[in-house]
Amino acid sequence: QKEVEQNSGPLSVPEGAIASLNCTYSDRGSQSFFWYRQYSGKSPELIMFIYSNGDKEDGRFTAQLNKASQYVSLLIRDSQPSDSATYLCAVRGGFKTIFGAGTRLFVKA
């Protein structure tokens, strides 16, 4: 079993819709959780992090964390074609960050 699991997609949503990306992790000792966006041929860039149960909002992005269920999600409201990318879920325990394989998102204009 992989330590961080994501649906590889592709997830296709129309412009203006809400995109919902999910991630589960296996290590209960994980302390902080990250969502990165990676455009094709580029390096990952941090969208947001969360470390407490509940929701955290930043602009059009909302991260949700449920440690009991070992589940993290990212909601993107008012999706734009420029949001089309691979979204990487990452989990940190100590200094080591473990990444999922990513979910490809396509936002159709």
Next chain:
Amino acid sequence: GAGVSQSPRYKVAKRGQDVALRCDPISGHVSLFWYQQALGQGPEFLTYFQNEAQLDKSGLPSDRFFAERPEGSVSTLKIQRTQQEDSAVYLCASSLAGTSGPTDTQYFGPGTRLTVL
């Protein structure tokens, strides 16, 4: 510098050759990480430095892989006797502090794409 830089950006090696990949972190950043990203996969942790000390090298795939950061700034990842399975993008990231907290953001370089023929 303005960001993390890596060189070369692209490297083609014949199987069995040795390669050296360089990472220049953001000036003043204490922590430096190396990752390997295969096509269609997420980055996989290789090793971590805090200043010049290599605190974790558990992700290095074999003893052919070696990393160093002798003066606590620039780092080099060396791969000896390259194999085809070493073909991947090698990403370097740095962060300001030497903590494991979530606010210690990792900034990624552009990566080096290694192709082993």
